[in-house]
Amino acid sequence: MTEDTLAEAIAYELRREILRGNLPPGAPIKERDNAERQGVSRTPMREAIRILAKEGLVQLRPLRSPVVANPSLAEIIDQIRVLHALELLSGELACEKASDDEIAAIGALKDRIETIYGEADTLDVFELDMQFHSAIVAASHNAALAETHGAYMARLWRARYLSARRKLSRERVLRQHKAIHAALALRDVAAIKAEIGAHLGAMIANIRDHFLEQDGDGAAQTATGEDRPE
Amino acid sequence: MTEDTLAEAIAYELRREILRGNLPPGAPIKERDNAERQGVSRTPMREAIRILAKEGLVQLRPLRSPVVANPSLAEIIDQIRVLHALELLSGELACEKASDDEIAAIGALKDRIETIYGEADTLDVFELDMQFHSAIVAASHNAALAETHGAYMARLWRARYLSARRKLSRERVLRQHKAIHAALALRDVAAIKAEIGAHLGAMIANIRDHFLEQDGDGAAQTATGEDRPE
DNA sequence: TCGCCGCGGATGGTATACCATTTTGCACCG
DNA sequence: CGGTGCAAAATGGTATACCATCCGCGGCGA
Numbered sequence: 001m002t003e004d005t006l007a008e009a010i011a012y013e014l015r016r017e018i019l020r021g022n023l024p025p026g027a028p029i030k031e032r033d034n035a036e037r038q039g040v041s042r043t044p045m046r047e048a049i050r051i052l053a054k055e056g057l058v059q060l061r062p063l064r065s066p067v068v069a070n071p072s073l074a075e076i077i078d079q080i081r082v083l084h085a086l087e088l089l090s091g092e093l094a095c096e097k098a099s100d101d102e103i104a105a106i107g108a109l110k111d112r113i114e115t116i117y118g119e120a121d122t123l124d125v126f127e128l129d130m131q132f133h134s135a136i137v138a139a140s141h142n143a144a145l146a147e148t149h150g151a152y153m154a155r156l157w158r159a160r161y162l163s164a165r166r167k168l169s170r171e172r173v174l175r176q177h178k179a180i181h182a183a184l185a186l187r188d189v190a191a192i193k194a195e196i197g198a199h200l201g202a203m204i205a206n207i208r209d210h211f212l213e214q215d216g217d218g219a220a221q222t223a224t225g226e227d228r229p230e
Numbered sequence: 231m232t233e234d235t236l237a238e239a240i241a242y243e244l245r246r247e248i249l250r251g252n253l254p255p256g257a258p259i260k261e262r263d264n265a266e267r268q269g270v271s272r273t274p275m276r277e278a279i280r281i282l283a284k285e286g287l288v289q290l291r292p293l294r295s296p297v298v299a300n301p302s303l304a305e306i307i308d309q310i311r312v313l314h315a316l317e318l319l320s321g322e323l324a325c326e327k328a329s330d331d332e333i334a335a336i337g338a339l340k341d342r343i344e345t346i347y348g349e350a351d352t353l354d355v356f357e358l359d360m361q362f363h364s365a366i367v368a369a370s371h372n373a374a375l376a377e378t379h380g381a382y383m384a385r386l387w388r389a390r391y392l393s394a395r396r397k398l399s400r401e402r403v404l405r406q407h408k409a410i411h412a413a414l415a416l417r418d419v420a421a422i423k424a425e426i427g428a429h430l431g432a433m434i435a436n437i438r439d440h441f442l443e444q445d446g447d448g449a450a451q452t453a454t455g456e457d458r459p460e
Numbered sequence: 461t462c463g464c465c466g467c468g469g470a471t472g473g474t475a476t477a478c479c480a481t482t483t484t485g486c487a488c489c490g
Numbered sequence: 491c492g493g494t495g496c497a498a499a500a501t502g503g504t505a506t507a508c509c510a511t512c513c514g515c516g517g518c519g520a
Contacts, residue, residue: 004292005473031502041475047280054284062234063481063502079374085319089311144309148378261472271505293472293511
């Protein structure tokens with residue numbers, strides 16, 4: 001998985017480590033240590049950290065070690081609301097502008113996810129799920145929208161990952177994917193908006209459940225994603 | 231205007247140079263030259279360029295000089311569509327969550343704009359207009375939304391600036407501001423959405439006019455914001 | 461004369477060294 | 491025994507040196 005530039009490759013690896021939980025929320029990311037650990041110099045590591053910061057996975061603090069972001073439930077829901085608005089727009093535009101080929105490709109992705117669901121690594125399924133949504137966004141033919149949507153998908157990756165591991169309502173997710181694809185094939189704007197709304201609503205419910213469950217462990221989530229002992 | 235870090239300060243300066251037109255769209259930003267010109271080393275200059283790239287003002291190309299972004303009309307309209315979706319959400323949330331004080335402050339901003347319109351520098355009016363919209367977004371109490379909206383406002387700064395200098399439909403802008411504030415005071419979601427739609431629609435019309443007018447000068451705008459001789 | 465090859469400069473990417481600030485721990489004083 | 495202050499270590503910010511790649515120009519050959 002080598003990218004164009006070292007920094008991007010490092011960002012990719014760092015991202016996976018964060019999402020996997022090797023670097024837990026709140027953990028400091030010391031430039032020197034991490035750079036050495038990955039066998040690169042500080043310069044691209046710095047840049048990688050900035051990339052993740054822009055994605056919202058890492059929090060920069062002036063003159064302090066950056067830390068892995070630890071968003072509260074409220075913050076995550078706020079982000080999902082924005083994602084929701086972006087996906088509504090993308091659904092609307094896709095119904096209007098998507099080519100038949102693009103719609104077919106989206107259907108293929110849906111089928112592929114359905115096939116590997118349960119047997120593949122959760123992270124891999126997740127990348128596919130992201131591709132599914134990104135394909136819809138791409139079909140809306142709006143570069144700015146695609147870019148911003150991608151940023152939010154990355155930013156919410158961890159929350160989605162954690163919530164999806166609970167295997168709740170997997171069938172529902174597959175059904176919703178199917179419904180979204182069907183609405184798109186019919187170019188039915190109202191229907192696709194409704195389905196996207198349901199999909200995102202389910203996502204919020206899942207994540208809320210995860211947080212409620214986790215709160216039993218005593219890991220308090222403050223409103224601002226506060227500090228946490230290292 | 232010194233920021234926390236050198237890179238931010240440089241980014242601020244670079245941004246103003248770009249928006250003012252000292253660095254015209256399509257111009258390459260050579261790390262060495264610009265670093266020397268501002269009297270700093272390449273490291274913070276690189277970071278500043280990345281910041282502007284993330285804001286969409288600069289376009290990064292692998293192994294090539296970054297260039298000042300030169301968005302086509304189509305790209306700008308795409309961006310405004312996203313901004314529109316974000317503002318619709320912010321209007322909806324603001325109606326639900328804004329405090330009376332916040333609404334009053336928004337009204338004050340509207341009045342202030344009305345007062346200085348025509349007599350003050352376009353740039354100043356512009357800052358106020360941005361504050362007006364940002365205040366609405368802030369009143370929606372959604373940090374992620376505020377952040378993304380701010381990014382789009384910055385990204386569209388130049389287009390808005392260029393289009394607003396044409397003094398077309400200033401009365402209409404003021405009327406729309408008043409209508410938006412009124413809808414917000416009444417917490418009328420449907421009304422505020424309609425008004426925001428009208429406001430953004432007018433913005434698109436203005437910018438389209440500007441482009442049509444400019445096209446007469448022979449400065450062709452390709453669909454992808456292509457190269458341009460240095 | 462035209463085209464291909466190669467070399468040198470320009471430029472972005474990476475590594476490393478240095479600096480400033482912050483943090484931490486320990487010693488000394490009260 | 492506890493608090494204060496200083497010093498050393500840690501750490502992010504900055505500068506500089508080096509490397510890899512790309513582009514332009516000139517010479518060589520067909």
